[in-house]
Amino acid sequence: MRTKTYLFSLIAIFCFCIPINASAPAVAKAVSEIGTKAAAADKIVAANSTTPETSQEKIVEPRTESVQDTFIDFLESTGFANMNWGTLFMLFIACVLLYLAIVKKFEPLLLLPIAFGMLLSNIPGGELYHPDIFADGKVHWDLFRDGAGLFDYLYLGVKLEIYPCLIFIGVGAMTDFGPMIASPKSLILGAAAQLGVFVAFILAAGLEFTLQQSASIGIIGGADGPTAIFLTSKLAPELLGPIAIAAYSYMALVPVIQPPIMRLLTTKKERGIRMKQMRPVSRTEKIVFPIFASVLISFLLPPATPLIGCLMLGNLMKETGVVDRLSKAAQNELMNIVTIFLGLTVGATATATSFLNLQTIEIMLLGVLAFAFGTAGGVLLAKFMNLFTKEKMNPLIGSAGVSAVPMAARVSQVVGQEADPCNYLLMHAMGPNVAGVIGTAVAAGLMLTMLG
């Protein structure tokens, strides 16, 4: 109820501002006419005064002119005077995203700061974010010195690839690679789920996006926000706003997008397959894995080192148990602070000029397709592997290769329980789920190598 009141108030304010904006020039003109008439009257009085010498020496500016100028300047400096329909529409979209985050709880941890960053950035005259400073994919330090706003300073964390890596430290500290280590073939399902990335890449290239832009759009299919932001800020920073919004919105829609595809591609018998209990994983294995994975992947794919390295650092801090304070700080304080800054600045890039165009709609559509194909890829590969393995795996866990941790694993559990209420797939699905995080980071590293 309160949210409806706030939304209604916002809409009412905007409707009130439109006539003010429209009439601001007329008001300014009326004020200036009054001012000139008053000035003319004062001059007549001064000319008819009994002391002509004093009237020539003491020519004092009439007070009404300065008040008039000040008032006009004030009116022209307000956001209302500089508003246009594009600005209004972006503010409306920001309010819609706030509604989705607060009321519908669509990934609120990121969607709320993104939406609010969009709201603040699109207020005319706020001077919080200047796209010119980051034009052409680089930082123009001269423009930075002259007049950078708050979000320009915060955006440096995105531009210099700091925030995604710090978030990955927190993600690693919250991830348990145990199910993946216990069942290594789930890594292959994580690789198959990257099909969505490459299908979206091809489709985007067909829609006349450049290869760099296509790669940035394709990575939405990896369902990994920090990786998408990391890659997009390097390859196609002009698309960062719509890509980030698409990625996080669709991650929240995983429970809506995936189940129909999973049911379409599997039979009820396949959905009811019960999997064997996984072997226990020792603490030593969980400590060795992040070290060797970091070294191996970084040697083979150096551009993926920041992401993979930070992910495995966070995981190592958690698994060793000797730096509990650091692990907790990574999971809580670090993640929360960086999430706020990242969300605000990513939302700030969604200005009217960058967002309100046909490309944004194409990105949104391609994002859905990327998710769909990623889900299908994982499920189909699991079915294919069942042809050759003795121990059948439930193909539903293949859809969890889309690395929306742990939402995608939960979706596999829920859909599996529709076929068999006593079938617990959650931990089996966590293997492909965390493998998908590695797979997406590897895919991003490869595209950086080839297109960066």
Add this chain to the structure above:
Amino acid sequence: MIMEILAIEWASAFNVIGFSFLMVFLLLILIVFILNILGKFFISLEKTAPDRTEKETIPTENTETEDTASPAEEASGEIIAAISMALYDYFSEKHDKESNIVTIKKVNKPYSPWNSKIYGLNSLDNLG
């Protein structure tokens, strides 16, 4: 000219996709292979470790409980499933199912001279 440009772009696009997809699979298959080897290595380590401890300790009546690791680490899947089932039965409280509807029933007390206030109150007329 336009077709040539498009042809070049498509060739690059398919090149990127094909190579990337293949490399993702190859890299992760390599990690699978290494994990399998590591897994077998650590499993063999765990199997040999209890053998050494059994030879070194003095056999007592409580050897099995003292030398084993914590129950959570050694409990097999079947034991965990049995415990889960027992907990489920316990919390589901298998007994006669009650309706869980609690009502306050009004007790209707029909009129009776013994309950009547008129006969219970002192008569003030007598005092005057």
